Amino acid sequence: QKEVEQNSGPLSVPEGAIASLNCTYSDRGSQSFFWYRQYSGKSPELIMFIYSNGDKEDGRFTAQLNKASQYVSLLIRDSQPSDSATYLCAVGPQGGGNKLTFGTGTQLKVEL
Amino acid sequence: DVKVTQSSRYLVKRTGEKVFLECVQDMDHENMFWYRQDPGLGLRLIYFSYDVKMKEKGDIPEGYSVSREKKERFSLILESASTNQTSMYLCASSLYVSGSSYEQYFGPGTRLTVT
Numbered sequence: 625q626k627e628v629e630q631n632s633g634p635l636s637v638p639e640g641a642i643a644s645l646n647c648t649y650s651d652r653g654s655q656s657f658f659w660y661r662q663y664s665g666k667s668p669e670l671i672m673f674i675y676s677n678g679d680k681e682d683g684r685f686t687a688q689l690n691k692a693s694q695y696v697s698l699l700i701r702d703s704q705p706s707d708s709a710t711y712l713c714a715v716g717p718q719g720g721g722n723k724l725t726f727g728t729g730t731q732l733k734v735e736l
Numbered sequence: 737d738v739k740v741t742q743s744s745r746y747l748v749k750r751t752g753e754k755v756f757l758e759c760v761q762d763m764d765h766e767n768m769f770w771y772r773q774d775p776g777l778g779l780r781l782i783y784f785s786y787d788v789k790m791k792e793k794g795d796i797p798e799g800y801s802v803s804r805e806k807k808e809r810f811s812l813i814l815e816s817a818s819t820n821q822t823s824m825y826l827c828a829s830s831l832y833v834s835g836s837s838y839e840q841y842f843g844p845g846t847r848l849t850v851t
Contacts, residue, residue: 667843669842722838726779728778
């Protein structure tokens with residue numbers, strides 16, 4: 625069983641719609657959760673992090689964490705073609721610390 | 737802004753060559769990482785370092801070594817390059833945020849091709 629799972633996609637949404645990206649993780653004690661955006665041929669860029677259950681909003685992005693169900697999601701409102709990228713979910717270890725475990729990413733395509 | 741730089745964006749080497757990949761960060765971060773990224777396999781940790789001259793193996797250290805002589809610089813060494821080491825190599829450094837959580841920031845990556 626993979627430690628961090630994401631649907632590889634592609635997830636296609638029309639411009640202006642809400643894109644919903646999901647991630648599940650296996651380590652119940654994980655404490656920190658991150659979303660990275662990666663454009664083709666580029667390196668991952670940190671866009672959101674969340675540590676507590678509930679929602680965290682930053683502009684058009686909302687991260688949602690449900691530790692009981694062991695999932696974290698990223699909502700992108702008013703999706704733009706520039707949001708087309710692969711989104712990586714990363715999870716920090718139980719007890720905290722440096723090492724992140726990454727999912728393989730979900731490819732998002734925002735269509736005109 | 738955190739800045740992580742890598743010495744080369746693209747590199748082509750021959751099988752058996754010794755290859756050095758350099759990474760420099762300018763934010764005084766203690767922790768630095770080397771990953772490789774391959775299609776369908778995601779990011780895999782090769783080595784990380786939590787202080788000068790301190791290192792720890794990641795998930796796939798075979799065929800690689802690292803060096804950290806100065807806090808800002810972390811080098812990845814392929815002792816004898818092989819074709820299965822053709823990949824995108826990503827360096828990262830991490831910033832302590834709160835509680836026991838760290839945020840990782842990536843360099844631009846080096847696409848290495850071994851022929």
